Amino acid sequence: MPADPFEISRAVTLLESEVELNAVRSQGAGGQNVNKVATAIHLRFDIAASSLPDFYKSRLLQLKDKRISGDGVVVIKAQRFRTQEKNREDAIARLVELIKSVAQTQKKRIPTRATKSSQKKRMDSKTKRGNTKALRGKVDSSY
Structure with a gap:
C-alpha cells in the first residue's frame, strides 16, 4: 500500500518516503x-534531498530556526x-507548518507620515514638559 503524500499547498506535496520517522523513548515524568x-x-527531513521546489528549499535553508541543523536537516x-x-x-503537522510558513511572503511596509496636528501636539507636550523641568532648578535667593 503506497503512503499518502503530505499536502503543503495545492501544487506542492511532500512524499512520506522523504521523511524519516524513528520511535524513541520520551523524556520527563511518566513512570x-x-x-x-x-x-x-x-523526525528527520533533509531539505536538499527533498522533492520540494527550489523556492521552498532556499527559504528553508535561510531560515534561522533551531530545528534546522547546519547541514540542512x-x-x-x-x-x-x-x-x-x-x-x-x-x-508531521509541525513539519508541514514549518514548510508552509516559508511560502508566505511578508507584505512590504509602506511608511506613513505623522499628521501636522500630531506633530504640533507632540512639540507642545515637549515644551510643557521642558518648562516643568526648568522649574525644578535651584531658586535664586538674591532678592
Whole structure:
C-alpha cells in the first residue's frame, strides 16, 4: 500500500518516503510508561534531498530556526502525547507548518507620515514638559 503524500499547498506535496520517522523513548515524568514504551517520534527531513521546489528549499535553508541543523536537516522531536500515533501526526503537522510558513511572503511596509496636528501636539507636550523641568532648578535667593 503506497503512503499518502503530505499536502503543503495545492501544487506542492511532500512524499512520506522523504521523511524519516524513528520511535524513541520520551523524556520527563511518566513512570513505567515512559521507561518501557517508545512513544516519542524523532523526525528527520533533509531539505536538499527533498522533492520540494527550489523556492521552498532556499527559504528553508535561510531560515534561522533551531530545528534546522547546519547541514540542512530539519529535526523535530514530538513527545506531547502518550501514544506514538498522535506524536507521529504531531511531528508531521509541525513539519508541514514549518514548510508552509516559508511560502508566505511578508507584505512590504509602506511608511506613513505623522499628521501636522500630531506633530504640533507632540512639540507642545515637549515644551510643557521642558518648562516643568526648568522649574525644578535651584531658586535664586538674591532678592
